Amino acid sequence: MMDLAPLWLSAKLAFVTALILIVLGTPLSWWLSQNRSRWQAVVQAIVAMPIVLPPTVLGFYLLILLGPHGAIGSWWVQLTGETLTFSFAGLVIASCIYSLPFAVQPMQNAFESLSRKHLEAAWTLGASKLDAFFSVAVPLSARGFVSAAVLSFAHTLGEFGVVLMVGGNIPGETRVVSIAIYDQVETLNYQAAHQLSIVLIAFAFVTLFGMFIINRRWQS
Amino acid sequence: MNDIQLKYSIQKGDFHLEVDTHIPATGITGVFGESGSGKTTLLRCIAGLEHSETSATAVHKRRIGYVFQEPQLFPHLTVRKNIEFGMRRNPAAIDTVDDVARLLEVEGLLDRSTKDLSGGEAQRVSIARALCQSPRLILMDEPLSALDERRRNEVLPFLDRLHAETSVPIIYVSHNIDEICRLSDHLLVLDDGRLVAEGGLRETLTRIDLPQLGGRNAGTVIDVSQSRYDDEFDLTLFGFSGGEIWAPGCHDPSTVRLRISASDISLSRSRAESSTILNILPAVIIATATESSSTELVRLNLGDDILVARITRRSLQQLKLQVGDKVYAQIKSVTVRR
Numbered sequence: 001m002m003d004l005a006p007l008w009l010s011a012k013l014a015f016v017t018a019l020i021l022i023v024l025g026t027p028l029s030w031w032l033s034q035n036r037s038r039w040q041a042v043v044q045a046i047v048a049m050p051i052v053l054p055p056t057v058l059g060f061y062l063l064i065l066l067g068p069h070g071a072i073g074s075w076w077v078q079l080t081g082e083t084l085t086f087s088f089a090g091l092v093i094a095s096c097i098y099s100l101p102f103a104v105q106p107m108q109n110a111f112e113s114l115s116r117k118h119l120e121a122a123w124t125l126g127a128s129k130l131d132a133f134f135s136v137a138v139p140l141s142a143r144g145f146v147s148a149a150v151l152s153f154a155h156t157l158g159e160f161g162v163v164l165m166v167g168g169n170i171p172g173e174t175r176v177v178s179i180a181i182y183d184q185v186e187t188l189n190y191q192a193a194h195q196l197s198i199v200l201i202a203f204a205f206v207t208l209f210g211m212f213i214i215n216r217r218w219q220s
Numbered sequence: 221m222n223d224i225q226l227k228y229s230i231q232k233g234d235f236h237l238e239v240d241t242h243i244p245a246t247g248i249t250g251v252f253g254e255s256g257s258g259k260t261t262l263l264r265c266i267a268g269l270e271h272s273e274t275s276a277t278a279v280h281k282r283r284i285g286y287v288f289q290e291p292q293l294f295p296h297l298t299v300r301k302n303i304e305f306g307m308r309r310n311p312a313a314i315d316t317v318d319d320v321a322r323l324l325e326v327e328g329l330l331d332r333s334t335k336d337l338s339g340g341e342a343q344r345v346s347i348a349r350a351l352c353q354s355p356r357l358i359l360m361d362e363p364l365s366a367l368d369e370r371r372r373n374e375v376l377p378f379l380d381r382l383h384a385e386t387s388v389p390i391i392y393v394s395h396n397i398d399e400i401c402r403l404s405d406h407l408l409v410l411d412d413g414r415l416v417a418e419g420g421l422r423e424t425l426t427r428i429d430l431p432q433l434g435g436r437n438a439g440t441v442i443d444v445s446q447s448r449y450d451d452e453f454d455l456t457l458f459g460f461s462g463g464e465i466w467a468p469g470c471h472d473p474s475t476v477r478l479r480i481s482a483s484d485i486s487l488s489r490s491r492a493e494s495s496t497i498l499n500i501l502p503a504v505i506i507a508t509a510t511e512s513s514s515t516e517l518v519r520l521n522l523g524d525d526i527l528v529a530r531i532t533r534r535s536l537q538q539l540k541l542q543v544g545d546k547v548y549a550q551i552k553s554v555t556v557r558r
Contacts, residue, residue, distance in 0.1 A: 117292045120269055124286035125306030126353055135305075139296040 002195045005172055006180035013088070013176060014156040017095040021103035021152045022145065024096075029104045029148075030133070033111035048101050055098070059165025062094050066166060086168045091176070094166045095156045103152040110144020111137065143218050150211050154204060224357065224389060228265040237261050237413040243391070243406055248383055250404030250421065251393045253432065258413040259393040263359045266391065283310060285350030285388075287360040291342040293334040299345050300330040306353030313354040323385065324348045324378050340371035344378055351386075358390040364399060379403055397437040401425065401479045402557040409433065426526040428509040428517035438482035438517060441557060442525045446473050455498075462522025466498045467554045477557040482517060484552045485529035489539055491548050499551035503527060505543050508536065520549055527551075 032044055050058060066073040066084040072093070076084045084090035114137055122132035138145070160178040167174030169183065177196055184193040223242035230237045237258040243249045251259050264270040267286050285306070293302050300317060303326075307313040321327045324344045329337060337345060343363055350358060363379075364372045376399075383390070383403060394400050400407065400421075407424040409417040409432050416432060417424050426440045427433055442465075444458035449470050456471045457464055458478065467478065491500055503520040511517045516536045520527040527549055531541075541547065 115292070117288060117290065118294060121286070121288065121292040121294070122305070123269070124267055124284060125349065126283070126309035127305075131309070136294055140294075142296075 002192065003180070006175050006177040006196065007199065009088075009172065009175065010157050010177040013091055013095060014153045016092050017099055017156045018103070018149050018153040020092070020096055021099060022149055025100065025103040025107055025148065025152075029107035030111055030137075032104065033108045033114075047104050050098050051101050055159070055161025056165060058098060059094070059162040062097065062162065062166050066090050066093065085166055086170060086174060088173055091163060091167045091174055094162050095159060098159055098162050099152040099155045102155045103148040106147035106151060107141065107144045110141035110147075114140055143215065146214060147211065150207055154207050157200070157203070226262070226266065228262065230261065230265060230270055232261065232270075235261075235413055237265070239265075239410075239415055241408070241415060241418055243389070243408070243418075245389050246387065247405035248390045248392050248403050249406040249408060250400040251391060251408045251410060252397065252400050253395065253410035255395055256412075257410040259395070259410055260361055261413075262410065263361050263391065263393055266357075267359055283312070283353060283355050283357075285353060285355030285358040287343075287347050287350050287358070287363045289362045290366050291339075291346035293337075293342055293346055293349070295334055297334070298330070299326065299332050299334060299337070302334060302345060303330070303349045303352050306349060310353040313352065315352055315354050317352060320348045320352045323351070323381065338371065339367050340374040343367065343371075343375050347378065347382070351382075355388060358386075358388055360390060360392045362394050362396075365394070365396070376402070397439075398479070398555075398557075401439075401441045402477065422526060426519055426528050428507060428511075428519050428528060434511050434517065436481075438511075438528055438530060439480055439484075440482075440526060440528050441477050441479050442527075443476055444478055446471065446475055461524040462503070462527075463501045465501070465551065465554060467556055469556070471556050475556055479555045479557045480527060480551055481553075481555075482528040482530040484554075485520075485527060486550045486552070487518065487520075487529055487531055487535075487539070487541065487547045488550060489547060492550065495550065497550045497552060499549075499554070501549050501551070503547055503549045505541060505545045505547060507543060508541065520547070522549070 028047070032040060063085060064070050068074060068077050068083050073084045076082070084093065118136055118140065119132050122136045123129070127135060158178065160182070163174065163176055163179060167176070169175050169179050177200060181193050181196045184190070184196070222245055224245050225242055227240045228237060235258065239262055251262060253259050261270060267284050294305065297305070303317050303320065307315070307317065317330070318327070321330060324347055326341065326345050326348055329341060329345065334342065334345070347363065364375055367375065380403070392403055404421050407417070407419065407421045408415055409424065409430065411432050417427055417430055422441060425433065428438070442460050444460040444465065447457040447459045447464060449456050454470060455466050455468055457466055465478065501522055503522045505518055506521045507519040509517050510533065511530065514532055516531055516533050518529045518531060518541065520529060529549060
């Protein structure tokens, strides 16, 4: 019988991460899309860094930062009495940073391709900036939001290096599916590794295929 | 009626717009100028879409309806939702979607997606959308320039109707002198960010000292009343302050405005008795101005109306035409404007 716990944990982590990234990534993406200052370029580069950095580098610094003596970790210990590293909460924070570019870039692209004239039309019709954002910019960027959600979910699901560094391998807490597969291979339990891997392959294909189909339909 | 104050000063790169004037709070004020003269920037300042850099600028507190060059309909909303957009955001809006839709004849389109509209339909919907918030001032930025000739003629009658049926002042920007002549009552002429002329349409249009109103743009409009239709020759006779004038075709009795281009008028000292020209009217020269090395513009007075004629400098000298002279204006062609 296949151990489903790592799959569920991965799904939960990916879902929470995608949700947080959509909520926090939206204002960030909007700012990046509307701003052309030098600061914009700096922030843009920082946001994109997780794409190029080895997950171990990211994981290493997150381990220090989130650890009981790190800036965020010590604050968390004071607040909750628990450590952030090797916990689900720590994994969520790490995943959000790791998957940030995959949420921000599609949203930013969607916002950039938005016609400014549509926003101006909304303003001249009495909409406030916030109102125009929600009633015009968001619906017209729906495609970007869907891509951002799907990509950050899928990318979090496939995360390995950062999880290994920050989360370790605690069943039910940090033992996500990629770690579980690694574990099964280490102990030469190939059948279990196959089962989990095939589920991931199928998921990845179905998700990306679905997204491309939706994109194509949107275009026409 | 209070005038509307327009006082804006804005610097955009090398371009500087400086406007300080008042326009009537009724009818259509045309803003004419070449592209790059600052017409759109002026409208955007009035709408608050551009921020004037001087503190002396009066920002408009009126509710403003803006009709863009392209319709800019929201593609994710139906036609009805587009029209309702402004109305739902302005509690003081008094018009209903149905009334406005009827005015612009878009009732049949209300449940359609904006993607299924022709260019002319889309622009009519966008005018309806601007009207539905019950604006106190309507701004139109070349609303016909993105349309081809056929679509333009499909939308123009609605602008005439709007002019006739609404008491809301409209500022209409265009580089097309024909549209300006057809629609405006008052005229502002912009050049390189500055007002070079302003005033009532007829007085301003017939100024002969402005290069912006020379060349193809030189001419005049006269407001007329219809006298009778001659069905034998398919001609309509119009009466105006300076006499009577024939125009080919049968025209709607509501026709009130004719346009006569300066190059369609020639002058003679005596009345030509056997001429193919139908319209020969006595006039008095009130001003002349050299337009180019070969041409001269002559401003003529007929009754309360003013005509502008383009003649050669040579003819002016040979006929010894001077201010105050009585001449006959031979009008070769007339365009019925509305």
